[in-house]
Amino acid sequence: MSDQNPLAKSLQLLWEGLPEPEKGPKPKLRLEQIVAAGIDLADADGLEALSMRRLAEKLGVGTMSLYRYVPSKNELLNLMLDTVVGPSHTRMTSPRLGWREFLAITAHEGRQLYLAHPWTLQANWSRPVLGPNSVADLDLFMTGVKELPLSDREKMNLATVLDSHVMGAVRQELLWQKAAAESDMTDEEFWTYQLPTLERAMESGRFPTLAQLSEDTFDGTNEETFEFGLDLLLDGVEEEIQRRLAQGGADSA
């Protein structure tokens, strides 16, 4: 790792943590403490409540002391992200699982993770995290789909596509929660207040198709949507591999 590399510091922090100092006074904190406290705060009060000042206060240190451990808030977020996908959470599924079950479990665990840490969806806008836990997660995924008759490149695409679906579904789910919370109302109240406007819109004749939809069109739960899309994807995979098996060999590496 040459000093020329401008990402060296960030990557080192992710993969090796902070080097132990030898000379000076004992550090009051450990990097892991800061990261853990950050995750706690973001889980509890949302990403917008995670400020360096609040975090420092929570840890009982001065604000600027945090910068002895972490070069910037952005870097802290990267550490938080990689921590949160940590091994305790990866699907410890028995390795002998059919690919369909494996993909379904992966998706469901992903959903639980995003629901437990909603800030992850807003946070990683800054930089693709290539930390050890993320990489381990990808390794686990690739192991789980080893037997699928797809090329490695296609498997990679599958990983991305599955994650997109999970993120997108959870995002929808959180959107309504947040909106209601910000306006100091419950989900239902929020809907209720929107209803009159929508009803007037329906009656205006500008939306002929919407106006004719059945009553329960918008009653679906977020989980239902999630499962619906997951089934579509898995069916799509199934069909693709049937097609390949039918016409002979697979081109998996």
Next chain:
Amino acid sequence: MSDQNPLAKSLQLLWEGLPEPEKGPKPKLRLEQIVAAGIDLADADGLEALSMRRLAEKLGVGTMSLYRYVPSKNELLNLMLDTVVGPSHTRMTSPRLGWREFLAITAHEGRQLYLAHPWTLQANWSRPVLGPNSVADLDLFMTGVKELPLSDREKMNLATVLDSHVMGAVRQELLWQKAAAESDMTDEEFWTYQLPTLERAMESGRFPTLAQLSEDTFDGTNEETFEFGLDLLLDGVEEEIQRRLAQGGADSA
């Protein structure tokens, strides 16, 4: 619309715009100008560059004057969002299109929209937009899938799932662009700097499956991933409707 409704103001702004004043001096600006300037700014320099001060400066007015038109920055973002999905952009596809083509075109146009206005992916974390253009968009979608033998509720799920896929894929795409830009490097440089760390990780034996992947595993383009997932979804839909048609009637409303 009673005054009790705490969302009345927001909804009115979206659906009816600002009421014309009769008494006082002529307003210097129009609401649409502000919204358009906001979109311009966010398109050009990113959402983080869109501050009320900069926006006001761009428009040649004092900062606080903007609040004569828009109650808050959040509300402005909602207006921007609904504007950007405006009718000029909706697929003006001939109504007699097969469902598969229709869904594919919808997805592709969505992708173009998100790529043209990347900030939309970060912005609508505040409130689900139920503006006239968004509703019109949904109406158009529902018209396009009218013939599909799915229930209305399932069609709604399909709309959400498709959008999730599009958003997720574009998000991945933008992520790398942004990361590189923030570090003042190109995409390739960014990769290059990460490589040594990854190679060391591969050689560590901690990621046995990843270490064995073929060379081109990570060479896929974002567009390729997008198409891959889209095909999976559409194949999934195809299979589902085959299944239904095989066993008799559909339960569409």
Next chain:
DNA sequence: TGAGTACAACGTACGCCGTACGGTGCACGC
């Protein structure tokens, strides 16, 4: 024509934010 009034413009200020900088004092190697 003059008074009253509603409303547009916007300067100032408050309390947040991330973080650059530099001083203070601790703990170890010599």
Next chain:
DNA sequence: GCGTGCACCGTACGGCGTACGTTGTACTCA
């Protein structure tokens, strides 16, 4: 026992969103 390198962190700067209150304009009505 002292020099040195580092931990801690107070202060300050330039941003942010926006609450509040003043000023001046353009209309209605007497």
